[in-house]
Amino acid sequence: MISAGIDCGAKTTKVVVIKDGNIIGKAKVLSGFDQKKSILEAWELALKNAKVSAGEVNRICGTGSGKNAVKFALPSTRDLASDI
Secondary structure, three states, rough: EEEEEEEEEEOEEEEEEEEEOOEEEEEEEEEOHHHHOOOHHHHHHHHHHHHHHHOOEEEEEEEEOOHHHHHHHHHHHHEEOOOO
């Protein structure tokens, strides 16, 4: 199973991709004023680093001050979201 955690904070947005309990990809970008842009940038970079596609991710969790922005940035993953 592949899971992802997205922490959208006031200063940075971080994404970690985990497969079977092991971190396989991660990314960290500055959040700036456009949370959606920073979420997408970190998401795409983490997926690239993990060498997986968005369609392979089974579960997504959003946290941080911008956690509500995650569902707007990644609308195709709403059905996978556990905490957003």
